[in-house]
Amino acid sequence: MENTTWLIDVLKELQSQQPKFVDQALLADTAVVVTALDQRLTELNGELDGRTWNPANW
């Protein structure tokens, strides 16, 4: 995801504005999920590039 850093910043700011611990915790964990999703998409896009540019198929 192109805007992961910005999303994490938004989540941190929202987290600081929540009075309930359970909501702070959800937003903190969401940042973990956003990061994991970003990493997975990067890996899969890399694999797609690698398989698409396979000289054996040329």
Next chain:
Amino acid sequence: MKTLILVAHPRIEDSYSQQFLKHGALAEAATWHVLDDHQPYDIDHEQALLRAHDRIIFQFPLYWYSAPASLKAWQDAVLTRQFAYPSLGGALVGKDLGLAISLGLPEKNYAVGRPEQFSLDQLTAPFQAVANKVGMRFLPTFIIDRFGSQTAPQKQHLLTRYRRLISQPTLGHLANDVDWTVSRLQVLQSQLPADQAQRLGFVIEALETGQQDLSDLTTTLAMIRDAEDQ
């Protein structure tokens, strides 16, 4: 999904970790049932509770590598053959069974070659066997690793992972984590002031887009792999 949390703890009123986890249970509208408060057990009532829920969590501190006595007494009294055996009552078939175990020693100590010599998967084998016997799906064990030593960010992560244990249909897969997160963020969004709700909306939208991209990429790669195998 309706989740029943069976807490076995002889001194629950003194347990910060159990009080902490109770917040997560309440957030997910789970049934919080302290076994030590219900002895001797009303077997009909306990069995009715089990029937009424889809996911059962045994939650306890690890005492001498097992659960406190109240849980074993509950199992012996409530899980009767007529009730639980798939060939007889089969009341638990298809339900989930999970363990939420709090540790006083570091989780990493529980492994072959480590100070405790046995893994938690090994030590919890009797519970796994019960799940197998009565036709339940055994969930990944949820560990509360020395609650008193955890930092605030670690406790935040713990609480949300606990909420997932209670209510996320499938555990351990990123796509399911994203679905669950989006559903809970949507609830939170409905309670926020407009400006905060709008910003949270951006996050929800990004997660949904990412989820779709993940699905599309997975499908495309599966097609390419299939073609390469031919």
